[in-house]
Amino acid sequence: MPSQKEQLTNWQDSAFHAALEKLQTSHGNPDSVMRMGEAFGRGLFAERVKDKAPDWTMKEWLQEIEKDVCEPLGTEFTFTKISPDVTTTFMNRNPLAQTSQERTAESLFNFGVMRGLFLSAFPQGELVMNDMKNKDRPEFIFKTNASAKDKLERERVIRAFTFLKKEDGV
């Protein structure tokens, strides 16, 4: 019987593998990778976190995600700002990124996972990403109330990563 940590890692690997497969069947559309990440993030939330609070506050959400998702997956964050509406964080460690050869797909998938986890608790919110050139240490900004501009962030991230991919010649 695999441990809870192993189960979660296997689930993530399986979802990422499915995302790469979707990339092929959707004729290379990067949106499909992010979508699988979002579906996995929503699944994680529903299965491991959802029932722990009736109405989420940013602080509660962060604590539960750290304990029930990030820790078992070996993902580490550094929080630089935590307020009830906005939280800014850097991702320090992501085991999936260390093992994956598909860096661009992994970044899109990862953004999707975090977005799925966040929007499950805060449907009016949005995840914004800064400093996308530094793919090893991206800055995530979680906003519980998204502006119209924030709502376009998902498409901006897809375009930016697709552009970076072409620039890198990956």
Place this chain on the structure above:
Amino acid sequence: MPREAFINTTVQKKEGFIRTGIDKLDRLLEGGIPAGFTVVLLGSPGSSTEILVKQIASCGSVTYITTEETKQEILDTIRRFNWPIPEIDFVDISEKYYTNVLQGEQKRVSIYEQRSKLKLKELIEIGSTAMPSTATASEDFLAVLSNRTKNVPEKRIIIINSLDFFLSQYDQEEVLRTVYAIKVNNLKNKGALLIVMTKGVHGDLFERKMEGLADAVLELDVIQKGSSFERYLSVKKMRNYAKKIGIARYVIDDSGFVLEMIERIM
């Protein structure tokens, strides 16, 4: 475990069953999908689920809800395999989705273009350097799914390819409620509802809930054997038809989905 090889005979049309049009799959199902059944098609990555559903779509009276590929891409594949293109009613959510994305992007560009033409005084009047609200209410795709499956003619096959799209945008419970409503409609219409979902993405709990809701569960798997891969289709669940539980190896060739051998489990 009894084992039987396929005999290449055509399956007779049976009352109360909807044929998939793939002869050997209909043999495995002993006549096709029982009318009114909701079938969950769970596919592992690389199992070519998308080919199977297109082949079924080319065989009869079908409403095809596509979220992965556009109508044109589906038709191109059907033509490539030389399958017939009968009466397919497409609900192209994929096209709608990307149109929405493009419209949002155009709106964003036009707002910045407008801003660049404004004078300083006008900008101060607007009162902010931030982007004004664009009120980008995107379409409710779950409502589209629900509406377009409500009034389909009787004895029709409805294909949803795939549920993954809805599960990336909506809560699992919300998606389950919609699927349940479509299931009830399908039961009334005596049709066959085929729901495609990728295995291993949405969590064991959700997969179990979907398997519980479904009347039948077909699973497509790829298993590595040495240096080669073998593909299997298993009938994991068939409500009221325990005899139909079985597994079949399959390949994809120029003609499409070819089942090679059945093993009965029960």
